[in-house]
Amino acid sequence: MRVLVTGADGFVGKHLCRYLRQQGDEVVEADGPPAPGANSGASLDVTVPRNVREVVEAARPEVVVHLAGLSSVASSHQDPARAFSVNALGAVHLLAAVRDVAPKARILLIGSAEMYGAVPAGTRATEEFPLRPLSPYAASKVAAEVAGLQFQRATSLEVVAVRPFNHIGAGQAPHFVVPSFARQVEAIRARRSPDMLRVGDLTVTRDFSHVDDVVRAYRLLALQATPGETYNVCSGEGRTIKSLLDELLEIAGVTAKVEVDRLRLRPAEISSLVGDPAKLRKLGWEPSRTVREALRDVLQEARAAAGGGG
Numbered sequence: 229m230r231v232l233v234t235g236a237d238g239f240v241g242k243h244l245c246r247y248l249r250q251q252g253d254e255v256v257e258a259d260g261p262p263a264p265g266a267n268s269g270a271s272l273d274v275t276v277p278r279n280v281r282e283v284v285e286a287a288r289p290e291v292v293v294h295l296a297g298l299s300s301v302a303s304s305h306q307d308p309a310r311a312f313s314v315n316a317l318g319a320v321h322l323l324a325a326v327r328d329v330a331p332k333a334r335i336l337l338i339g340s341a342e343m344y345g346a347v348p349a350g351t352r353a354t355e356e357f358p359l360r361p362l363s364p365y366a367a368s369k370v371a372a373e374v375a376g377l378q379f380q381r382a383t384s385l386e387v388v389a390v391r392p393f394n395h396i397g398a399g400q401a402p403h404f405v406v407p408s409f410a411r412q413v414e415a416i417r418a419r420r421s422p423d424m425l426r427v428g429d430l431t432v433t434r435d436f437s438h439v440d441d442v443v444r445a446y447r448l449l450a451l452q453a454t455p456g457e458t459y460n461v462c463s464g465e466g467r468t469i470k471s472l473l474d475e476l477l478e479i480a481g482v483t484a485k486v487e488v489d490r491l492r493l494r495p496a497e498i499s500s501l502v503g504d505p506a507k508l509r510k511l512g513w514e515p516s517r518t519v520r521e522a523l524r525d526v527l528q529e530a531r532a533a534a535g536g537g538g
Contacts, residue, residue, distance in 0.1 A: 230254040231450070232287040232333075234272055234322065235295030239400045240338075244293060244443040251447060256287040258296070272296060274318030277325070284325040291450045292335045294322055297369075300403065301342065304365035305495050311364045312371065319372035323379045323387070334386040336450055337376040341393040341435065341462065341501055342366035349433070352504040355391070355458045362496040377456060386455035390446065393462035393503045397439035398525040406523065409473050410530040413480045418534060423484040428492030430470035433500040435462045438517035445513050452511045462503030463515055476523050 231248055235241045236257035248255050258272035273279050274296050284292075297315045298304065304311035319337060326333050345360030347353045361367040373389045380387035396406045405428070415421040445461045453459060477484060505513075 229290045229450070230256070230288070231291045231293060232256045232258060232284065232289035233293045233295060234258045234274065234283075235297065238295060238299075239397075240395070240439060240442065241295050242399055243397065243439050244295070244446060247440070247443045248447060253447075256289060258283050258287070274321055275313050277321045280318075280321045281325040281329065284322070284329045287330075289326075289330055289333050292322070292326055292330075292333055293338065293446055293450065294319060294335060295338050297338075298365065301363045301365045302403075304363050304368070308364035311368045315365070315368035316371035316375065320375050323376060323385065327379065327383050327385055331384055332386075334388065334450060334455070335376065336388050336390055336446060336453075337373060338446075339369045339373050339389060339391045340366060341391055341460070341503055342498070343370050343373070343391060344501065346498045347501050349500045351500075352464055352502050353460070354504045355460055355507055362498060373458070380456045388449055388453040388455060389458040390449060391458060391460050391503070392442055392445075393435040393437065393460065393501065395437045395439045395442040395461075396519070396522040396526060398529040399439075400526070405469060406472060406476075406526050407530065409476050410523075410526045411533075413476050413482050413484070414527065414530040414534055416484050417480050417482045418531075420534070423482075425473070425484045425486050426489040426492065427473065427486055428469075428489065429497055430473065430486070431468060431499070432497060433466040433468050433502060435465060435502040436467055436472070436519050436522075437461070437463045437515060438519065438522040440517050441513075441515045444516070445508060448511055448513050449508075457507075459508050460503040460505055461508060462505050463519075464503060464505045466500065466502035467519070472519070472523065475520060476527065479520070479523055480527055 237259040376387045
């Protein structure tokens with residue numbers, strides 16, 4: 229199949245494009261969105277309708293996986309308008325372009341587990357859970373999904389809404405929690421810094437998957453999902469951030485003290501966010517990689533970035 233991947237230069241985009249090609253698919257990469265000091269060579273600005281239409285016209289896709297967007301919850305609190313402009317209005321621009329240019333294409337709108345807001349501890353969110361976003365980022369993703377499902381109902385577009393939970397692996401931006409930990413752990417291991425880790429809230433519980441399993445799920449959904457439906461992509465297992473940090477330290481053979489950095493705390497934190505993957509598993513998806521493997525990948529990347537000293 230011919231797949232247009234927006235945000236192809238991002239963490240998940242790179243993994244997805246590589247996996248699709250391994251499966252024999254034809255991939256058209258569209259980088260973006262533009263951000264100050266980043267993505268200077270981006271070929272797609274989702275906030276510009278004409279640009280979006282030109283990209284879709286050139287690609288003539290059978291499937292579109294819409295990954296382009298602003299993914300930082302913290303940044304969305306600082307600039308809510310930009311979060312909505314890129315994540316919500318950008319999705320509308322893409323939907324309109326595909327409707328007009330490639331109306332038979334299937335669109336995977338990639339949302340976020342953050343859309344659920346707080347999920348009671350010990351509970352796994354199903355796709356039927358109410359959406360109660362706590363950040364502008366999450367609210368902008370809710371708006372994008374609502375628009376996508378409206379397009380699906382009102383036109384012939386095949387829109388599938390996807391709600392991925394946390395995923396980790398090599399290539400993730402350093403401001404995310406696991407690569408941030410990994411860089412600090414590697415610096416301590418190599419004796420380039422004191423044995424002190426600066427962290428945010430370690431008590432929160434999240435649902436983590438290896439990024440390789442996430443991109444496998446996306447391709448499966450492109451082939452088998454029911455248009456107009458929503459699907460969680462998750463493991464169904466909750467882990468505290470502290471447990472991830474402890475495992476990283478164990479893998480690296482490092483001991484360190486921990487100091488809470490108030491700048492790493494969110495204005496509105498979600499104490500527990502775990503999903504139910506039953507609907508996705510009915511399509512035949514099962515995890516094939518472990519969180520520990522992902523942690524090893526991130527540590528190896530941090531070591532390589534630092535020159536492998538020690």
